[in-house]
Amino acid sequence: MDNLQFWDFRFIDFVDVFLVAILLYYIYKLVKGTVAINIFIGILIIYFVWRLTDYLNMQMLHRIFDGFMKVGIIALIVVFQPEIRKFLLMVGSTNLGGKRRIFKNFKFLKSDSETTTDVDAIVNACTKMGTSKTGALIVIERNNSLDFLTGTGDEMNITVTQPIIESIFFKNSPLHDGAAIIDNNVVKATRVILPVSNEKNIPERFGLRHRAAIGITEKTDAIAIAVSEESGQISYIKNGEFMMFKDAEELTEKIKKDLI
Numbered sequence: 001m002d003n004l005q006f007w008d009f010r011f012i013d014f015v016d017v018f019l020v021a022i023l024l025y026y027i028y029k030l031v032k033g034t035v036a037i038n039i040f041i042g043i044l045i046i047y048f049v050w051r052l053t054d055y056l057n058m059q060m061l062h063r064i065f066d067g068f069m070k071v072g073i074i075a076l077i078v079v080f081q082p083e084i085r086k087f088l089l090m091v092g093s094t095n096l097g098g099k100r101r102i103f104k105n106f107k108f109l110k111s112d113s114e115t116t117t118d119v120d121a122i123v124n125a126c127t128k129m130g131t132s133k134t135g136a137l138i139v140i141e142r143n144n145s146l147d148f149l150t151g152t153g154d155e156m157n158i159t160v161t162q163p164i165i166e167s168i169f170f171k172n173s174p175l176h177d178g179a180a181i182i183d184n185n186v187v188k189a190t191r192v193i194l195p196v197s198n199e200k201n202i203p204e205r206f207g208l209r210h211r212a213a214i215g216i217t218e219k220t221d222a223i224a225i226a227v228s229e230e231s232g233q234i235s236y237i238k239n240g241e242f243m244m245f246k247d248a249e250e251l252t253e254k255i256k257k258d259l260i
Contacts, residue, residue, distance in 0.1 A: 026143075115259035117185045118160045123252045125165035126227050126234050135176075135229030136169040137209050139194070141183040142259065144220040153178055153192035160185045169227075179212065179224075195219055197240065206235075213237040223258055 027040065050069055053062035122138060129136050139146065154175065158164055160182055168190055169176045178191040194212035202211060213224035218240035226235045236243045236251055238258060245251040 115256055117182060117259055119252050119255045119259070121160055121162040122165060122182070122225065123248050123255070125162045126225055127248050128162075128166060129169060129227050130232040130234050133229055133232040134166075134169055134171060134227065135209060136165075136225075136227040137179040137194075137213060138165070138225045139179050139181050139192070139213070139216055140223050140225075140255070140259065141181065142221045142223065144222060146181050146183070146188075146216075146220065146222060149192050149194065149216075150181060150189035153181075153189045155189050156187045158187040160187060179216075199240075205230075210235060210237070214240050217241075223255065225255075 046065065046068065050062070050065035053065060117140060122140075126136060126138070164187065165180070167173060168180055168187070175190040179194050180187055181189045181192055195215040196208060196211045197215035197218055199214065202214065207230075209229075210226050213226045213235070214237055216222055217224050217237050221239075224237040226237065227233075228235070234248075234251065236245060236254065243254060245254055
């Protein structure tokens, strides 16, 4: 029972537990809402069974699970390749010199339950553009910084409003090509060139605009809203997948929830 002496708890042990909690939080954020969450839970179960068989001295079962754990790291890299890429991008793109970026990445420590981004203005603009069949692609940052993409377009610093969004994607506007990136209720760049998804199972009715929306949400944790120029349909993309919604109000609520 010597291993259960919880009273011998050092400060470095507290730091260790705190850092592990942060790591698990970010892993959960990366896999939440994807099929990878089920795989992640399955791996946790196998890990605890592995530890339990070792503690109970169940040698045969422990050897089986021990062999799986030794080669499991290779399987993890293959299965979680998109999530690992997002995690490394999140770590590499964190601006330690920016106070706002630090608190944005640790926003789970805050009690705020609302996003600062004017989601209503964005959705209303997309609804109006859909009516006139005006194509648009809007990308909203979450934890991963998209500064590495702003250089491909025109850097801006404009507060988000419905007229601003509509004017950016107006057909005769010089800014309507490419994507607009929004962060903290500010349009930070327009005419941005996004990475295009190479997935072959994307329906043919979706063009480069939707493939770009899928591509950026596959490689980062950003969310994207695309308005089709052909049909006027609004699409909401997160984690490389189309998210279903029945009307503008439900879309607004989904986006607000994902930005918290």
